[in-house]
């Protein structure tokens with residue numbers, strides 16, 4: 001038999017292995033050596049989906065109406081629930097028929113949107129450090145990511161005025177993400193107003209990723225990008241039920257905002273996937289329209305974890321801002337270390353798995369990210385172990 005080694009498509013070959021796939025391999029290796037790992041590397045809530053949501057999902061699985069191909073754009077009932085949630089949470093009115101699209105998790109929508117609007121040679125403005133999917137999807141669609149540094153001195157907000165004119169002329173999309181992964185920064189309405197003015201001036205489509213909008217602390221609710229006047233004229237917002245309702249495994253999210261952008265994304269999706277499972281959308285309706293007290297309870301739980309980890313790491317002399325939102329602590333590595341050397345030290349000597357900041361892009365160098373994904377006693381254990389190896 002001749003050797004069968006298929007050559008990857010050029011665009012795919014440009015991508016490094018997915019960050020968390022790499023970390024999974026390192027974890028597996030440490031586990032095989034018998035290490036008792038405290039894993040704070042991935043932003044995956046450890047708590048189960050709320051009971052009333054699971055109940056609704058179970059009943060919906062048994063409903064034959066959900067057994068055939070779902071609608072491409074999502075159930076109108078799900079999109080209406082999204083519109084209601086948006087009105088109650090942000091005071092924003094959305095037309096469920098044209099301004100809301102169901103997604104198979106927000107990663108799916110983020111991964112597909114460049115295919116709707118980016119031609120070869122077009123530029124996509126991408127925060128760096130950032131969620132890796134923004135640049136991966138851009139490259140797969142044949143576009144060029146242009147990195148917007150998120151720096152401590154700018155409160156981890158991009159400096160839009162620093163983008164050169166020749167880049168702006170080719171720029172098609174701008175990805176933003178607040179509360180931010182991985183820096184845990186938040187943006188205020190003033191920033192979003194500047195983004196709207198920037199988009200009006202340049203014609204760039206804004207794609208704001210608000211996956212962590214409900215993971216906030218000390219009562220400081222982050223605004224939606226769509227609250228800025230005119231935002232709906234220039235862009236959309238991605239949302240996820242994953243973190244808010246402990247539903248990462250169910251794969252359901254949504255995009256809202258500008259009807260033409262939503263239509264473009266829907267056009268791509270209709271040609272590639274066949275919509276989210278109806279039962280998952282029914283469970284999503286129960287989550288969005290049902291009792292929100294469990295969400296508040298989750299926030300309190302994460303706030304406790306944030307306090308324990310933040311205080312513990314600060315006591316050890318590590319530097320970071322106290323996060324007001326998101327699932328993460330963005331921690332500066334001690335002097336003499338790189339992101340990789342510090343995260344390797346923690347994995348090998350303390351059996352604590354964090355994420356090296358440079359995995360989120362070059363401007364993440366000098367940082368590691370801790371997720372609030374394990375309970376307080378394990379976080380205390382992690383701090384104690386880290387203290388012994390510093």
Ligand SMILES: Cc1ncc(COP(=O)(O)O)c(C=O)c1O
Pocket residue numbers: 043104105106107108131177181209211239240241242248252253
């Ligand atoms: C910033 C950001 N956006 C989007 C997602 C994707 O979430 P999902 O596809 O589960 O909705 C994640 C997941 O970790 C994320 O960190």
